[in-house]
Amino acid sequence: MKKINSMNPVKGSALAEGAVACPAPVSGHTSIQMAHGGGGRLSHELIEKLFFPAFANAALEERHDGAVLDLGDERLAFTTDSHVVSPLFFPGGDIGKLAVCGTVNDLAMCGARPLWLSAGFIIEEGLPMETLKRVVESMRSAAGEAGVQLVTGDTKVVDRGKGDGLYINTAGIGRLNRTGLVPSRIRPGDAILLSGDLARHGIAVMALREGLEFEGGVESDCASLVRPVMALLDAGVDVHCLRDLTRGGLATALVETAGTAGMQFRIDETLTPVNETVRGACEILGLDPLYVANEGRLIAFLPEEQAEAALETLRRFDETGGACVIGRVMREGSGTVTLKSAIGVDRVVDMLSGEQLPRIC
Amino acid sequence: MKKINSMNPVKGSALAEGAVACPAPVSGHTSIQMAHGGGGRLSHELIEKLFFPAFANAALEERHDGAVLDLGDERLAFTTDSHVVSPLFFPGGDIGKLAVCGTVNDLAMCGARPLWLSAGFIIEEGLPMETLKRVVESMRSAAGEAGVQLVTGDTKVVDRGKGDGLYINTAGIGRLNRTGLVPSRIRPGDAILLSGDLARHGIAVMALREGLEFEGGVESDCASLVRPVMALLDAGVDVHCLRDLTRGGLATALVETAGTAGMQFRIDETLTPVNETVRGACEILGLDPLYVANEGRLIAFLPEEQAEAALETLRRFDETGGACVIGRVMREGSGTVTLKSAIGVDRVVDMLSGEQLPRIC
Numbered sequence: 001m002k003k004i005n006s007m008n009p010v011k012g013s014a015l016a017e018g019a020v021a022c023p024a025p026v027s028g029h030t031s032i033q034m035a036h037g038g039g040g041r042l043s044h045e046l047i048e049k050l051f052f053p054a055f056a057n058a059a060l061e062e063r064h065d066g067a068v069l070d071l072g073d074e075r076l077a078f079t080t081d082s083h084v085v086s087p088l089f090f091p092g093g094d095i096g097k098l099a100v101c102g103t104v105n106d107l108a109m110c111g112a113r114p115l116w117l118s119a120g121f122i123i124e125e126g127l128p129m130e131t132l133k134r135v136v137e138s139m140r141s142a143a144g145e146a147g148v149q150l151v152t153g154d155t156k157v158v159d160r161g162k163g164d165g166l167y168i169n170t171a172g173i174g175r176l177n178r179t180g181l182v183p184s185r186i187r188p189g190d191a192i193l194l195s196g197d198l199a200r201h202g203i204a205v206m207a208l209r210e211g212l213e214f215e216g217g218v219e220s221d222c223a224s225l226v227r228p229v230m231a232l233l234d235a236g237v238d239v240h241c242l243r244d245l246t247r248g249g250l251a252t253a254l255v256e257t258a259g260t261a262g263m264q265f266r267i268d269e270t271l272t273p274v275n276e277t278v279r280g281a282c283e284i285l286g287l288d289p290l291y292v293a294n295e296g297r298l299i300a301f302l303p304e305e306q307a308e309a310a311l312e313t314l315r316r317f318d319e320t321g322g323a324c325v326i327g328r329v330m331r332e333g334s335g336t337v338t339l340k341s342a343i344g345v346d347r348v349v350d351m352l353s354g355e356q357l358p359r360i361c
Numbered sequence: 362m363k364k365i366n367s368m369n370p371v372k373g374s375a376l377a378e379g380a381v382a383c384p385a386p387v388s389g390h391t392s393i394q395m396a397h398g399g400g401g402r403l404s405h406e407l408i409e410k411l412f413f414p415a416f417a418n419a420a421l422e423e424r425h426d427g428a429v430l431d432l433g434d435e436r437l438a439f440t441t442d443s444h445v446v447s448p449l450f451f452p453g454g455d456i457g458k459l460a461v462c463g464t465v466n467d468l469a470m471c472g473a474r475p476l477w478l479s480a481g482f483i484i485e486e487g488l489p490m491e492t493l494k495r496v497v498e499s500m501r502s503a504a505g506e507a508g509v510q511l512v513t514g515d516t517k518v519v520d521r522g523k524g525d526g527l528y529i530n531t532a533g534i535g536r537l538n539r540t541g542l543v544p545s546r547i548r549p550g551d552a553i554l555l556s557g558d559l560a561r562h563g564i565a566v567m568a569l570r571e572g573l574e575f576e577g578g579v580e581s582d583c584a585s586l587v588r589p590v591m592a593l594l595d596a597g598v599d600v601h602c603l604r605d606l607t608r609g610g611l612a613t614a615l616v617e618t619a620g621t622a623g624m625q626f627r628i629d630e631t632l633t634p635v636n637e638t639v640r641g642a643c644e645i646l647g648l649d650p651l652y653v654a655n656e657g658r659l660i661a662f663l664p665e666e667q668a669e670a671a672l673e674t675l676r677r678f679d680e681t682g683g684a685c686v687i688g689r690v691m692r693e694g695s696g697t698v699t700l701k702s703a704i705g706v707d708r709v710v711d712m713l714s715g716e717q718l719p720r721i722c
Contacts, residue, residue: 032488037518050494051514054501059477059512067512069477071536072435080479080532084517116420116430118441120530122483127393133411140415151420151428153412154530156445157398158720162525169481169515171441171532175432359519 033355037084039247039293040352044256063260065106065244066172068180077112077180079103080171086359088131088165091204092220095168096138098295098361101224102246103172104146108229109242109298111181112174114146119153119170124163135166146224148172178233183260185240190329191307192265193300195228195314196221196322197273198250202292202357203281212284214277223296228313228320232300237310241301245294246361248352251337252291253299255351259335266338267327267349290339291352293360301329394716398445400608400654401713405617424621426467426605427533429541438473438541440464441532447720449492449526452565453581456529457499459656459722462585463607464533465507469590470603470659472542473535475507480514480531485524496527507585509533539594544621546601551690552668553626554661556589556675557582557683558634559611563653563718564642573645575638582680584657589674589681593661598671602662606655607722609713612698613652614660616712620696627699628688628710651700652713654721662690 035042052060059067066079083099093101104114119139123132143150179185200221207218225244232239241261245253250272258265274282274289282289296319302310307325314323330338337349396403413421420428427440444460454462465475480500484493504511540546561582568579586605593600602622606614611633619626635643635650643650657680663671668686675684691699698710 030490032484032486032490032493032518034486034518034520037484037516043516046516047514050490050497051516054497055504055511055514057510057512059510067477067479069512069534071437071476072433074433074435076432076534078477078479078534079513080481080530081515082481082483082517082530084483084519115432116428116439118428118439118532120441120443120481120532122443122445122528122530123393123398125393125395129391129393129411132393136411136415143416149418149420150416151418151430152440153408153416154442155398155404155407155412156443156528156720157393157395158445158525158528159395161522164519164523167483167517167519167528169441169443169483169530169532171479171481171530173430173437173439173534359517 034358035355038352038355038358040252040354044351062182064182065109068110068176075176077107077110077174077176079106080169081106082167082169083361084167084359085205085361086164087208088135090208090220091217093222094135094138095166096135097142098222099168099170100139100142100146101222101295102361103170104148105225105244107172107174108226109181109244110174110176111178111233112176113230114148114172114174114226116173117143117148117150117170119150119168121155122163122167123155123157124165125157125160127165142224146226181239181241183241183257186261186263186301186329187240188263188329188331189304190240190301191304191325192267192327192329193307193310193323194272194326195298195320197275198294198297199274199278199282199289199292201295202360203278205360206285206357207281214281216277218277218281221294221296223319225296225298225319228317232310232313235309235313237302237306237313239300239302243299245297245299247293249291249293251349252352254337255349258337262332262335264330264333264336265327266330266340268340270342271324271326273322273324287356291356293357295361304328395719396716399713399716399719401613401715405712423543425543426470429471429537436537438468438471438535438537440467441530442467443528443530444722445528445720446566446722447525448569449496451569451581452578454583455496455499456527457496458503459583460529460531461500461503461507462583462656463722464531465509466586466605468533468535469587470542470605471535471537472539472594473537474591475509475533475535475587477534478504478509478511478531480511480529482516483524483528484516484518485526486518486521488526503585507587542600542602544602544618547622547624547662547690548601549624549690549692550665551601551662552665552686553628553688553690554668554671554684555633555687556659556681558636559655559658560635560639560643560650560653562656563721564639566721567646567718568642575642577638579638579642582655582657584680586657586659586680589678592677593671593674596670596674598663598667598674600661600663604660606658606660608654610652610654612710613713615698616710619698623693623696625691625694625697626688627691627701629701631703632685632687634683634685648717652717654718656722
């Protein structure tokens, strides 16, 4: 566990106490930048330097998609996500589907079967009632598909110009029947699997925002991964760790996981599938598909000899039908991820730096 | 359980499907008004007509501050609240303290000991880093006092002009060792206790917003009620139901609880304590203290013969030091709350109608 740092405690009324001494800025920034929410380096630093020291505890220290918690003889997973995607509706989904899938996926990544969700709505004054109804109906449908119940909620309304239509927070509780799937279980020699093609969500939202149309169109990959993950675990595959790819894309998820696990990964770029339309869109927009957001893709770390069985199980589901092996855990280390590029050159993969696609989820 | 209504299902891409048929508006409103988030009649209708039909399940149907859920041999409470208070800092607290206390109080109202919190931050671009640090430190302090751990979180950043500094969602999990405290356990003859004087939070925030200064000042009652509630339960008092008073004040909490319980309540206005400065402020601002927001007050329903023991326990704590009996459950009925006024006249108390104090929590 990390030591609680020595920031000035605020007792009673912060206002009444007057200003506290100005603390050291995070990454040299004295105010919040868009990139602090982008899922890349600045997000990572904000969490590591501000939130973790304040709330130090063992569950947080696992740095996973959710917290794994013991309650009597039961083991729970608990996670939360706020959703601020713009626009609210996009090809392949909407903020409601995203809010449910994002949270159930985080629970599934812990190896937990999602049971219950909460929903907190922050609505901007003037939002059409019909928009809210469509979003709620979409949440209902997504919750049904993932087998979770929405059991508690909250609604707040903010004045015009103090929101952007609708923000939704979902928190979720899942149940684990086994040891949690955590980065610390990753071992040298593990195969690294990817569940499908990259960058659909980011490109679908970005194309809509920029008014771009691509032949054939691009739909977000937004989906619940609960069914394939439960099937993988039920099939007895000894999965060591799962991680869903969201903001910051595959690259950021790999770098974060390698760092937490204290391992070195090697990925073969020619093995990472990207749809041709998506690849073309990335080229036009100047984006690297490795860093573009996904909302229905995962990576799995598991013993190499079980990779075939895992692929066979995942490929039985539409949402993970494109599963493939993309690389391997090389050895213990300081968390370097190496990418063998299409032309056979190795390069070191870094976390997303700055903000690539703001408000993508 | 309520029947799921027949709103148009949104399958796959809502966008690709085009507009769904325009559903019936809620309360004749075709768009969201500030009062839909005010905790009064419009909030109530939005929840009853839009959210409940979509997500029908037994936990929601209890209409309590949190959901009570069975997991193996364990019984959990689960709740969520988003916080959008403006300004972020006020006498007696800030958005961080409010976010922690609001959620642990909701768990305590279910009779649960709060264990774990999640926190979802929606930050407006440009928020001073120092402000965020003060809020986080305040959350750390409040969590420590309430004995809960913040175990998982999420950070999103929205563009300038699409937020208002900072919104915080907290969800919480608590553990119950007993039957949940729910409105359906309220019985005719139960005493109704109030834990302290009314309307401090609403007046403290409103005075700050309006630039009003009152002699002696008014501090928010914002506080964790976990310690006194746990003491009450540990003392063996057979509490039937607890409810904390937030948006909509005492009046709205009573009317909602009476409706859910199917009971008639009678309250004596002369027994409801209001601090003199707060009363004066209410008069100047044209507010009825019965409808003004509180953030550290509760009402308790319990057998009349146990009222003395309950008061004695509650009065041992600063945060519930002003506990008193304010009325009684008269009989089964359709949920009417009658108030005996200071001049001895009975009147029927209604839920807050419209928006009294926007963004008070």
